Amino acid sequence: MKKTRMFPFERNRYFYGKLLTVRDFESEQKYFNDKRRLLNRLLFGSGVVAGMQVVPVDDKTITVEMGVALDYLGREIVISSPVTLKLSMIEGFTNNEYKKNVYLYAAYDEKGREPVHSVGNSSVRGEEVNEYNRYLESYRLFVKEEPPAPASFEHAGLLEDIVTLYQDSHVRVTQRMPKYANPGDVVDVVLIVEKTLQTPRVSLAFDYSAEGFDPLGKDGSSVRFLEPGDSQETEYRHSYSVKVQDKAGTVGKLTLRPEALELFIGDNRIPIDHTVTHGVDIIEQPVAERVLKDWYERPLDQAVEGYADQHVCLAKIGLLQLGPTYMIEQVERVPFGEYIPNASLMQRITLNGRSSSLNRFYAEAKAYDLSYGSTPELDVVYHPERNAFDFKLGIPKPQAIHDEIATGMLEVPLEKNAKTGLRLFSRGQRNFVTEEIAHGLGTGHVTIVVGLEETPKADAAVGSDGERVYYGAVDVFKDTEYEAELPGVSFGTLVYPDKGTFRIGMKLKDTAEISSLRVRWWAFKKLHDGVESSIPADIAEAIAFSQAAASEEK
Template sequence: MKKSRLYPFERNRYFYGKLLTVRDFESEQKYFNDKRRLLNRLMFGSGVLSGMSVVAVDDKTVSVEMGVAIDYIGREIVIPAPVTMKLSMIEGFTNNEYKKNVYLCVAYDEKGKEPVHSVGNASVRSGEVSEYNRVLESYRLFINETAPAPSSFEFVQLMENIVTLYERDNVRITQRMPKYVTPGEVIEVRLVVEKTLQTPRIAFSYEYELTGFQNVGDSNGVVSFQEPGDAQDTEYTITYQLKAPLEGGVFAELAVPARSAKLTIGDEPVSVDSSVKQKIEVVDVPVAERILEDWHSRSLEHAVEGSADKSICLAKISLLQMGPTYMIEKVDRMPFDEYIESTTLTQRLSRSGGGASLHKFFASAETQDLEYGAKPSLDVKYHPDRNEFDFKLGIPRPQHLYDEIATGTMEVALESIGKTGGFFFSRGKKNYVSDELIHGLGEGPVTVVVGLEEIDESGHASGSAAKKQVYYGQSDVFKGTEFEPSLPNVSLGTIVYPDKGTFRIGMKLQGDNESSASVIAVRWWAFKSLGTSAKAAAAEMTSALMEAAPDKE
């Protein structure tokens, strides 16, 4: 199993009188080790099972917690106690450049233990000869200064289609999308920009070409990224959505021509030399079923392929240059998600239906008013974190020919004391102010017109309907005419509260009350302008009312 190749398993056959040598005992150990490691590799894969978290202790020191992992050929890696080390003392760290990201990795390692005198070797060699009495299954921590390619991981190869758009000078730009889609499915394409903290600001844009796919949302075939000026991140992700063809058994393609890509690092334009294409298969079966088919179709050689040199990346460490030295700026644990989940946990999650919502889509919608005459608009955004579509519909406002109008009446009881005077309150006050009245047109400026309403019921005796009439302004101007009202001489005024959508009506008795009326009915009208055309109508109506009621408020 040194290079993850499957050898036929051989075990010792014991018989009486067999001469046991070193070879026999080594074969005994190898038989059980190789079988266990083969099962580890095929059943669990590779990655961290528990622990091994990496934290920065100070500007130059990191600590690795105790933990257990399985490497890429099925060997167990155990860190039995926390380890604290200066970064410069870890194998693979170089001091020639501090403006970079480095990757802390762990690998399986064996070490000899307990040296003892070798009697057998002493008989054939001159001098003292020692051999190790034990082999310690240990680990090795070291630094890699280059990140592994995302497509080098087994499960990424099964589930994602990844292309590299640019990789040079501490900058790597990749584009990732699912390997399989179902007919009509909306998928997410991710543009991932990786850089060091000291790399100047990056701007990147390109136009893509589709075959089979359709745009969803507002990307319109153009993707653009501009790194914020105050950003302190080493990785950025930009997403956009595409809709797959409506029929299965075909391929859809996303292409990025090199001529359309524009990359700027700092103030310097950088050429992107190669064009890339991502061809995606549209399948008629569920995507998970198609991935499992690939998994089960693997050959045994492919399933166990790997290398003893392949390690597990525990952390990405971002460094900053501080004069002639460096400091640790940031530590990102498990940057490539090399974990092994418990089988019991995954089974319980599947039984609880915790992942059921991932196969459903949800929608939320809102509307917004547009100006009269504008074209209706529809904006759709997809949120992959919650499988939700967000619809925003713009609807033009209808044309309003007139203002909004509201009307109502208010009745005020009078106390009549003959011809000596009528008063609104028994204490003798001649002024009255109503409570706040709601006109129903909402907040904002309104115009309120008030008048005294009189109902002439003299025609009721002959069977004709009662006649209603409203007097605006000073009603005494009609005194001595056939239109003289039977109402008291009252002045009216209003107070409007635009922020509340309410108003008050004020009344004042002018002179003595010679009316026999016991109740005064006040009719009010409220006008609210909604548009330019309505304002002209309001002006005409207000002008007419002003002429009829010169003293209104």
């Protein structure tokens, strides 16, 4: 299509006896094609109209479904039947590196068809000449391995100020702000991290300085992004908000200096050697009116041909390297939002939205975990362009208890034998078995630990040792300062898992001077299989000690 400002549209004028030549027939087709494409370009824009879904068939093959799109010159791209291709066979795909993202594009393409003998040319040239009898308005699929520049899309320059913080063959970090803002507006700054699937975890932290803006949120002018450890995405978006100051007619600036910016890819810190600055025009005029003004006042040649080299991106395809080859891991359809909406549908959506959203606010909420014992956090961001509040609530995690513990104490009296003067269990026996004791942990298997409790004497000096509990063999402390005034007792336990009860069996190994035994028991029950026990260290040591002592006695 020729530049319309330099070449006005012409159409044939027919009259009886007019001699029609090739030029006349070509002009006839060109007139309608160019005018239709001009209107397509200016009224509808560019992008996918319907269909053209990209679907992975297997690890190396994709299918592009039937569909219609308009390119950036207003030409119709029609895929009339599904196309299945191996990715390696598509134009532009190279085999030098597989751990990457590739971008599948569709472009308008004309192809000659039906070659026929040209009588007129052969009479001039003196040899047989063939010419194509038809043009097939077709398409071309090809791959690019570099992502398009964020500002290369038509509407990006009208709506947003986009800066690049860092870019290499595997990672690109950009940041976006609205190009215009009104005083008092709260605007979102969007940080976008694009990466390949096999690129290590990305983290970013920086402090920004602002002129014409006030930071919002609990972090002030500090921004932190950390890629989730279990995620498998190729793009992440992190937003923070600033409030526009009442300085109409000025340019607000948000600056990121390299010394205040830390970018890590895996364990490697990436040096940033340039300053990044956003410029936002603070205006009194409504932002939508200003954007429309810029749109309608753009030069016609820019509107028609300013993006002639741009093509419609159908998919971003994430690849994983598998040894000497690759596999398709993800397919993101129309990754840059190049769609052409239906005008009547958009009108209905707009009307329904207006009738139902007047004087109504919307809320979006996200919750995230905080460590146990932290103070709950609440961060609220208001989006005036859609009457929406964004609530972010930090909730402390509950205390993790993976085992249940119960304890109790029972006192077993010892009777004095009138003949021998020795104190034994009732009926003069050295062995004693308690009644069933309910541990309170319900049915199921439990572990029981039993110990002897010694209380301090009433006349004990101030500052002396207080209450003691001995687990395992008491006689190991004999002839030490920790020797117990307790008889040697062997313990055994009998557990009834179906009842939730147990018995304690005791055996006196030597004589006893005291009138009763104070027996302290602990019951432990595992709640979740495969979770590390949370038994206190001192109790765990007592269990191990008692088990070792029991095996030694045997």
